[in-house]
Amino acid sequence: MSRKKAVKGKGGSNTPSSSPNSDKEKGKKVPAQSNGVVHPSRPSLSSSGEFYDIAFKVMLVGDSGVGKTCLLVRFKDGAFLAGSFISTVGIDFRNKVLSIDGVRVKLQIWDTAGQERFRSVTHAYYRDAHALLLLYDVTNKASFDNIKYRTAEVQQQQQMCILIQHF
Numbered sequence: 001m002s003r004k005k006a007v008k009g010k011g012g013s014n015t016p017s018s019s020p021n022s023d024k025e026k027g028k029k030v031p032a033q034s035n036g037v038v039h040p041s042r043p044s045l046s047s048s049g050e051f052y053d054i055a056f057k058v059m060l061v062g063d064s065g066v067g068k069t070c071l072l073v074r075f076k077d078g079a080f081l082a083g084s085f086i087s088t089v090g091i092d093f094r095n096k097v098l099s100i101d102g103v104r105v106k107l108q109i110w111d112t113a114g115q116e117r118f119r120s121v122t123h124a125y126y127r128d129a130h131a132l133l134l135l136y137d138v139t140n141k142a143s144f145d146n147i148k149y150r151t152a153e154v155q156q157q158q159q160m161c162i163l164i165q166h167f
């Protein structure tokens, strides 16, 4: 399986303003609350053809090589990307619709490049995210130490942060 990664996200715009709220721009009646959570009056249709009731933008954040892409692919497709490590360039995203207590929840999960040289690019996407998943590798102390710097960045945004230990 090819693990080619690209600056542009799959199947959608990759501008920082791209978010679940982008459906509003397509003329749909999708009222949004002040916190950016979308509550459509009727189900919306995701780019993958699945209907959803509510949408959230989630960011995967952490050092290069901590396993962000592998975690996302595992969650989305149930597969593990074994083999040679190809570092993410820029940013990419995948959508997944889950049914939780009868509500169809669309997660738009953004996979950010962990390399320092992409930090200014990826940081621009944090702004309208609902949650940030901060990953570190338990075998790499520096990746844990660096979390606090990344946390300092996101604390300014007042978003939900979840720390994930990757083995």
Ligand SMILES: Nc1nc2c(ncn2[C@@H]2O[C@H](COP(=O)(O)OP(=O)(O)OP(=O)(O)O)[C@@H](O)[C@H]2O)c(=O)[nH]1
Pocket: 062, 063, 064, 065, 066, 067, 068, 069, 070, 071, 081, 082, 083, 084, 085, 086, 087, 088, 089, 112, 113, 114, 115, 166, 167
């Ligand atoms: N042992 C082990 N290796 C893993 C795990 N998850 C990922 N890896 C390996 O770690 C390497 C990096 O994984 P990626 O998911 O590409 O890392 P990343 O955080 O997306 O890295 P960047 O794209 O550079 O930000 C790959 O060689 C994976 O095979 C895990 O849970 N356990």
